Amino acid sequence: MTQQIKMINFKTHLSPDPTYYFGNRITHELGKLIKQYDFDKVFLVTNDILLNLYGKELTNIFDQNAIPHIVVTIPDGEHHKNFSNLENLCEKLVQNQISKGSIIIGFGGGCLTNIVGLAAGLIFRGIRYIEMPTTLMGITDSTLSNKQAICGKTGKNQFGMYYAPIFLFGDTKYLLSESISGRKFCITEAIKNGFISDGNLLEYFDTKLDEDIAAYSEADLNELALKIIQSKLKILKRDPSEKRYGMTLEYGHTFGHAIEFFTDGQIPHGLSVAKGMCIAAELSHYLGYISQALVDKHYYFFQNKLGLDISIPEHMSVDDMMKSFLADNKKTASGVKYVLLKELGECLNPDGDYQVFVEPEIVRKVLTEYKNKHAYSSKIA
Numbered sequence: 001m002t003q004q005i006k007m008i009n010f011k012t013h014l015s016p017d018p019t020y021y022f023g024n025r026i027t028h029e030l031g032k033l034i035k036q037y038d039f040d041k042v043f044l045v046t047n048d049i050l051l052n053l054y055g056k057e058l059t060n061i062f063d064q065n066a067i068p069h070i071v072v073t074i075p076d077g078e079h080h081k082n083f084s085n086l087e088n089l090c091e092k093l094v095q096n097q098i099s100k101g102s103i104i105i106g107f108g109g110g111c112l113t114n115i116v117g118l119a120a121g122l123i124f125r126g127i128r129y130i131e132m133p134t135t136l137m138g139i140t141d142s143t144l145s146n147k148q149a150i151c152g153k154t155g156k157n158q159f160g161m162y163y164a165p166i167f168l169f170g171d172t173k174y175l176l177s178e179s180i181s182g183r184k185f186c187i188t189e190a191i192k193n194g195f196i197s198d199g200n201l202l203e204y205f206d207t208k209l210d211e212d213i214a215a216y217s218e219a220d221l222n223e224l225a226l227k228i229i230q231s232k233l234k235i236l237k238r239d240p241s242e243k244r245y246g247m248t249l250e251y252g253h254t255f256g257h258a259i260e261f262f263t264d265g266q267i268p269h270g271l272s273v274a275k276g277m278c279i280a281a282e283l284s285h286y287l288g289y290i291s292q293a294l295v296d297k298h299y300y301f302f303q304n305k306l307g308l309d310i311s312i313p314e315h316m317s318v319d320d321m322m323k324s325f326l327a328d329n330k331k332t333a334s335g336v337k338y339v340l341l342k343e344l345g346e347c348l349n350p351d352g353d354y355q356v357f358v359e360p361e362i363v364r365k366v367l368t369e370y371k372n373k374h375a376y377s378s379k380i381a
């Protein structure tokens with residue numbers, strides 16, 4: 001039988017910094033944690049996939065702890081990360097008599113918790129929120145940000161707010177049912193943390209990825225998740241606001257978000273960001289900052305170790321991509337800025353905000369060369 005791995009808790013270094021309860025097979029502790037608060041009702045917001053998998057277990061815990069609760073589901077998928085889904089959710093919660101004394105739980109991947117967190121921040125100007133991520137990406141990355149968002153008509157995460165949960169709750173047992181490609185796509189963001197801040201992390205992954213990712217045990221997943229969380233917390237500790245050093249976490253994201261957005265999430269976040277990092281590395285090299293060997297290290301991890309397709313989809317033109325950067329949150333009055341590498345474990349920082357303005361014609365040239373060099377195959381991972 002699988003052993004429970006003791007629940008630990010830590011501070012996130014965010015501001016505000018919700019306590020993160022983390023461990024394996026710890027969900028039985030949830031009732032006790034919720035009951036620390038005064039509330040009238042708990043609203044569990046999830047999707048049908050997760051409701052089928054874990055709904056019974058969660059509602060049993062609520063019943064055992066005499067926690068009044070209502071379950072609400074929302075449609076699954078990145079293409080539903082929009083105003084209409086957000087509005088439907090808010091209206092549904094209000095129709096179900098949510099009050100200022102209620103607590104909302106977002107139970108799902110990063111896409112779902114982004115939407116639910118935003119709804120929690122909006123209803124009556126803020127209802128207490130508990131974030132319960134169920135994917136490796138959610139447990140290790142999106143949770144550690146207080147960032148809630150939906151996509152607009154021209155770009156990713158255009159509308160949102162910083163809204164902190166009252167606590168975060170990550171049970172790594174949920175990771176067993178996540179798709180293997182989902183696991184891989186999160187590992188791309190973890191590898192990013194290696195490139196931007198900690199070269200030693202890449203050595204860990206070089207070994208860890210020799211094992212069969214599909215065969216990771218719950219203990220492996222717990223260890224992996226904790227390692228990734230610690231790598232992100234190290235960065236957040238230096239800049240909890242993510243306005244300066246924390247901006248390095250956006251490495252590869254300007255290009256990646258464009259790919260994710262234009263494919264309506266068909267190319268998921270982590271895979272899009274992996275492609276984005278390869279492009280950002282090529283741009284860093286073109287500008288003379290990093291060696292070809294460091295660019296190749298990106299291909300080594302994403303293609304050789306994770307088996308990902310790092311090409312740009314055929315139907316996405318370089319023009320479309322260039323236009324989409326204008327909707328990116330790193331656009332300034334003087335143009336689009338990019339997070340670029342200076343060396344392994346360090347990003348360029350010419351102006352103190354870890355972002356670099358690059359002439360559009362240079363970006364266009366690098367993108368065009370990249371697209372031509374890497375032929376598109378339709379495989380996702």
Ligand SMILES: NC(=O)c1ccc[n+]([C@@H]2O[C@H](COP(=O)([O-])OP(=O)(O)OC[C@H]3O[C@@H](n4cnc5c(N)ncnc54)[C@H](O)[C@@H]3O)[C@@H](O)[C@H]2O)c1
Binds near residue numbers: 111141179
């Ligand atoms: N706020 C942030 O700072 C931040 C950081 C990273 C990513 N994100 C966002 O997170 C999203 C990507 O999140 P993701 O990688 O978790 O993907 P996701 O939320 O799209 O989930 C992927 C799929 O897995 C399903 N799923 C979730 N948990 C499962 C489980 N335990 N078992 C079986 N199926 C499960 C989901 O229902 C969905 O179909 C993007 O929208 C991205 O923008 C936000």
